[in-house]
Amino acid sequence: MLTSIYGAIALGLLFALMALGVYITFRILNFPDLTVDGSFATGGAIATVMITHGYSPWLATLGALGGGLIAGACTGLLHTKGKVNGLLAGILMMIALYSINIRIMGRPNVSVINMDTLLSPIKKPIGLYIAILLVAILLIKLLLDAFLHTDLGLALRATGDNSRMIRSLGSNTDTTTIVGVSLSNGLVAVSGALIAQDAGFADATMGVGIIVIGLASVIIGEAIIGTRTVFIATLAVILGSILYRIVVAFALRVPWLKASDLKLITASIVIVALVLPTVQRAFKQKSLARKRSLELAGVTAAGKGGKS
């Protein structure tokens, strides 16, 4: 059990970059970007192909970053300049990337087992592996936090918060959207590259449903530590990603659940997390309105009684 929890934590950290990417689009830009399903595999494809061709794993991971940035920029361009609906722009890129990824790999999957990867020298012992990953992920998180507090970062955040305002203050919201979606997919692709190096292979279907896992991580994290500041929100996303993996590890140990039920479980987590607050709010609003109406009606009735 303990080993599977350690494994879950390590996996959660590797997936955390993907979740941070989803956080940028879904929460900051308010742009539901589905490109991630494609760009995650793009990252894996580029990294594994470059490694099999003898490039250094660092360079291969950097290449994955580049691929993700480009994929995201394409979606951003489609949405802002081509005026394509955001969801559709993401879906189009996701489908296009499926073919592109197979082209990159030359076949549906590429193995890097027994090759030197970014992660192979540090994988054992697992405690140290987790420590190194944690430091690396936190470093990237802090860089992202810093970026989101620069002038450009503020404009990016305002684009999702009040685009009309930031336009009137002189920021081109098309540009900020493209930068944001691009950055998001860059992170997602790096995550894909790391996952492929951890697992020892990349596969054309490795990104299927990744967006929902990202959403689940963001939502779980926010529910537990909240979103008061950017610093806390990004920390929440990382924690959410780890917790999600731990939940999955437990779910897999339930005897009557199959591994293939995982996506259903993930979707259920996201659905509950999305619907519950809405239902709660509506219910609260209604009971508050009823209470206030009763109070006010009571006051008028009393007033009338006094007069007669």
Added chain:
Amino acid sequence: MLELVKVSKLFNPGTPDEKVALMSINLKFNPGDFVTVIGSNGAGKSTLMNIISGVMNPDMGEVLMEGHEIQQLPEHRRSRWVGRVFQDPMAGTAPRMSIEENLAMAYMRGKKRGLGWGVNAAKRVLFREQLQRLGIGLENRLNAKVGLLSGGERQALSLLMATFTKPQILLLDEHTAALDPARAELITRLTEEIVSELKLTTLMVTHNMEQAIRLGNRLVMMDKGRIILDIPEERKRSLTVSQLLGEFERISGHQLSDDRIVLG
């Protein structure tokens, strides 16, 4: 200075819903002018503001800023000249960001946004100083999310954000209309103070006739996309609300009809 030359704008051209929003508008601002605008519903007041700020481009005519034609520039490239406060207190600020972050974005109005810190110690001092002028205690809440502020507080912050970089022209789009009387009075007073202190050239749309007469040095009356009267300072000083309404009826041939009009 800002000048509009024969500016025209049609909505839905060539359809049964075709509407003249602006027809051959000429309007020249002198430095330091504070122009109030009144007019019926659909007179083109908001379109006029949108044409100046670049939300819309005119179909014909020129918008000149210090002699340069800017009518084809998009909104974000005109922002360095134009400060604007909207009617909706929610429109001028970003609710999920803090007061100081909102001010930091306004501070960069029209400048290239790079990777420098949005808020630093020096800027924070400046922001606190500026917020103090509003006199509503926002200087002690720099890190509060703007979404937590009341409508009046948000509008005061919007006003500060629109003005503290001294834009060439300040557009006030019925910016007190959505507030309760006490808050509206506060925002009106702050507007007067800030405009006169920074000597801002200002264009203010209002439904409040008394306010239109009391504020500013020029009053412009619009009807059906045209400017039908431009009252200079000397005449404006002795003007009354009933004279103003009578004047409108005489020129336009109909009553000033506006579902939100306030006589003052």
